Amino acid sequence: MLNIRELLYENPVIMAIKDGKDLRECLKEEYSENRVVFVLFGNIETIPSIVKKLKNKNKIVFVHENLIEGLSSSRFSPSFIKKYTDADGIITLRAQNAYEARKIGLNTVFRFFLLDSLSYESVKETIKNTSADLIEVLPGIMPQIIEEITNWSQVPLIAGGLIRDKADAMAAISAGAIGVSSSNTKIWKM
Incomplete structure (x- = not known):
């Protein structure tokens, strides 16, 4: 398993790509x-070809299984990603898929949407x-909640979604996040 903590310590910005335009942008030398x-x-x-292009540029690649058409977090998603791509890991919303992915040697990111106190307790x-x-x-963009979670969780935390500028990213990292994921190319250049 790769040491993602060390990689994010060197550069805590994760490029989240949502389309072909983002893919082409993140492949640039800059x-x-x-x-x-x-x-x-x-x-x-x-x-498979998206992952291959990224791996050819020495990227560490996590595939969000829930957003890949035809996988949609099927219980077979981790094995498909392992067998047909060279991805380093998956992002998932399903605990069982995180477990299966780890079992077959993929790194895992478990994604949570915090909408209210009920979803917070579910985390x-x-x-x-x-x-x-x-x-x-x-x-x-919830530094207080990020700090609370990092105080009681042993699992490293990434902040994602609505990170709009350097101040948002720094607030999340100051609160205890080891990295931020963003599809905003301005954040990629931090």
């Missing part, structure tokens, strides 16, 4: 320091029962 990429688009036919319970390498909370 982003060679940005090693970690979250792939948030594609389908079962295109995802506590889920983290106890999952074997994810990292958790990602969205929206990532």
Whole structure:
């Protein structure tokens, strides 16, 4: 398993790509320091070539299984990603898929959407029962909540969603996040 913590310590910005335009942008030489990429688009036919292009540029690639058309967090998603791509890991919303991915040697990011106190409490319970390498909370512009979670969780946290500028990114990192994921190319250049 790769040491994602060390990579994010060197550069805490994760490029989240949501379409072909983002893919072309993140492959540019100016982003060679940005090693970690979250792939948030594609389908079962295109995802192998998307991952290959990124790996050819020495990127660490996590595929968001829920957003890949034809996978949609099927229980077979981790094995498909392992067998047909060279991805380093998956992003998932399903605890069982995080468990399966780890079992077959993929790194895992468990993604949470924090909408209210009920979803916040669900994070506590889920983290106890999952074997994810990292958790990602969205929206990532809640420094107080990020700090609370990092105080009680042993799993490193990434802040994602609505990170609009350097101040948002720095607030999340100051609160305890080890990185921020963003599809905003201005954030990629931090």
